[in-house]
Amino acid sequence: METSKALAPIKKIIKYTLVDEMRQKSFVVMFVICAICVFLIRGCYQGNYMVNGQALDAATIVRTLSKVTFHIIAAGVMVIAALLSMRIFRNDRNEGMQSCILSKPIARWQYITGKVIGLWVLSVLFMFILHSIVFLITSINLKVFMPEYLVASLLCSINLLFVIVAVLLLSLQMSDIVAFLCVLGVGIVGFVADGIAAASHSQMVQSMVQQSAASPQSELTWWKIVYYFWPKLLGVQQLASTLIEREAFHGFGSIYPLINILLYCLILGALLFKRFGNEDIV
Amino acid sequence: MIELKNVTKRYESLTAVDDVSFSVKSGECFALLGPNGAGKTTIVKMLLDFIRPTSGDLSLNGIPSTQAECRQSIGYLAENHHIPANLSGWQYLLRCAELLDLSPPEAMEQCRRIVETIGMQGREHAKTGTYSKGMVQRFGLGAALMGDPKLLILDEPTGGLDPIGIRELRLLLESLKGQGMTIFLNSHLLSEVEKICDTAAIINRGRLLVKDAISDIVKEGDTLEAVFVRLVKG
Numbered sequence: 001m002e003t004s005k006a007l008a009p010i011k012k013i014i015k016y017t018l019v020d021e022m023r024q025k026s027f028v029v030m031f032v033i034c035a036i037c038v039f040l041i042r043g044c045y046q047g048n049y050m051v052n053g054q055a056l057d058a059a060t061i062v063r064t065l066s067k068v069t070f071h072i073i074a075a076g077v078m079v080i081a082a083l084l085s086m087r088i089f090r091n092d093r094n095e096g097m098q099s100c101i102l103s104k105p106i107a108r109w110q111y112i113t114g115k116v117i118g119l120w121v122l123s124v125l126f127m128f129i130l131h132s133i134v135f136l137i138t139s140i141n142l143k144v145f146m147p148e149y150l151v152a153s154l155l156c157s158i159n160l161l162f163v164i165v166a167v168l169l170l171s172l173q174m175s176d177i178v179a180f181l182c183v184l185g186v187g188i189v190g191f192v193a194d195g196i197a198a199a200s201h202s203q204m205v206q207s208m209v210q211q212s213a214a215s216p217q218s219e220l221t222w223w224k225i226v227y228y229f230w231p232k233l234l235g236v237q238q239l240a241s242t243l244i245e246r247e248a249f250h251g252f253g254s255i256y257p258l259i260n261i262l263l264y265c266l267i268l269g270a271l272l273f274k275r276f277g278n279e280d281i282v
Numbered sequence: 283m284i285e286l287k288n289v290t291k292r293y294e295s296l297t298a299v300d301d302v303s304f305s306v307k308s309g310e311c312f313a314l315l316g317p318n319g320a321g322k323t324t325i326v327k328m329l330l331d332f333i334r335p336t337s338g339d340l341s342l343n344g345i346p347s348t349q350a351e352c353r354q355s356i357g358y359l360a361e362n363h364h365i366p367a368n369l370s371g372w373q374y375l376l377r378c379a380e381l382l383d384l385s386p387p388e389a390m391e392q393c394r395r396i397v398e399t400i401g402m403q404g405r406e407h408a409k410t411g412t413y414s415k416g417m418v419q420r421f422g423l424g425a426a427l428m429g430d431p432k433l434l435i436l437d438e439p440t441g442g443l444d445p446i447g448i449r450e451l452r453l454l455l456e457s458l459k460g461q462g463m464t465i466f467l468n469s470h471l472l473s474e475v476e477k478i479c480d481t482a483a484i485i486n487r488g489r490l491l492v493k494d495a496i497s498d499i500v501k502e503g504d505t506l507e508a509v510f511v512r513l514v515k516g
Contacts, residue, residue, distance in 0.1 A: 008383060012381060016377065024368075095364050095367070099360050101381060102332065102424065103330050104381045105350045106353075106381065110350075280333050281327070
């Protein structure tokens with residue numbers, strides 16, 4: 001009884017967040033452009049691809065292209081989620097909804113929970129629909145059925161939660177655009193670092209390193225520590241894409257990015273609740 | 283109904299509210315008066331827990347203002363009220379009703395009644411982006427009346443209203459007062475306050491100068507305006 005009483009205002013705030021965002025022309029335009037872009041990828045599936053003089057078979061082309069598209073959509077929707085989140089408090093403040101809601105018997109934690117879940121649901125739906133378009137193209141046009149593609153999409157939703165919570169928290173400390181750029185920066189640095197790390201583990205690079213026999217690698221350097229603790233957004237995407245590839249997980253190392261992002265969500269979420277609890281409502 | 287005990291609010295070196303204590307009884311129509319920057323809106327915002335006091339306690343119906351339950355039967359109209367431009371006045375009122383957990387038929391009935399009370403029949407379905415400041419203020423007042431609150435907190439409610447609107451507001455407040463509603467009014471319009479309110483407090487630079495029945499503050503042959511100017515100018 002008590003729980004349902006506490007949940008009732010949260011559900012309403014989720015509904016208002018969804019409705020208000022979907023009514024925005026910019027949101028609709030953004031969605032339509034993204035959907036058209038995903039549809040345009042359809043043409044890539046029909047091409048002939050040669051690797052080392054050998055033509056790739058259709059199934060390999062579909063899986064590889066679908067995986068690339070998966071990463072592009074997941075990363076793109078993270079940017080869109082950050083854009084949607086950065087102005088949410090400012091809009092609510094300027095339009096009087098924040099004071100309207102909080103002058104009712106609704107606690108600040110309920111307001112924040114409603115906002116975070118509302119934005120998360122919206123972003124997850126956004127990403128899921130785009131991934132579903134790819135899924136439908138491969139299923140109907142190319143007769144390659146990949147249900148794991150949709151599961152992978154849902155797994156990536158944890159990244160969206162991280163982005164939303166981080167942008168909301170930072171937008172309370174600094175201007176909206178700076179908050180957006182900071183989270184974008186965290187994402188880009190993480191992607192680049194993960195990319196370099198992945199490349200350094202490749203056989204080609206390792207053999208080059210052995211040949212040059214440069215200075216021996218130190219066991220644990222400060223940048224390695226930073227690297228391991230940095231938000232593993234690309235790691236989560238790669239973990240999700242292993243589902244598409246139907247690869248097996250390789251122990252703790254595979255699921256570490258998921259744990260890393262979950263921990264970040266918890267820590268940033270706690271900071272967001274604490275920070276908003278002390279915020280002056282104007 | 284409302285109680286402030288040694289409430290102080292400091293912003294770094296500025297003391298917006300300085301050790302203010304007073305109470306407002308149930309059914310009382312109370313006015314908080316003071317010049318610009320005296321700390322009136324800060325007190326209202328602390329009552330609603332929009333701002334936390336540096337020290338002191340505020341309570342509504344015996345419940346600390348930091349607890350959401352204390353706002354169970356409060357209607358609030360902000361100074362310079364805003365409504366999302368993508369909503370109509372009707373949708374805005376419906377949202378307020380939903381947030382108060384009113385059942386859909388009850389919400390519709392209350393919205394219909396409130397639109398009539400605030401004199402906005404025929405304009406309730408237009409987008410609020412097309413409303414004048416006075417019309418937004420009227421819908422803000424309507425939102426404050428949603429759910430038949432026991433306490434009405436109005437921060438400069440006459441802002442943007444024309445003389446007819448001000449008169450209608452006064453008549454409405456008199457009627458609500460007659461129904462036993464407690465009214466906490468923040469206003470500059472001393473002549474209106476004198477007509478409606480039973481008690482008043484005057485603050486200046488965050489300090490409480492006087493809190494008493496208006497009949498005791500304003501002696502015979504005097505006006506509230508004259509008393510206000512005398513107290514504020516020292």
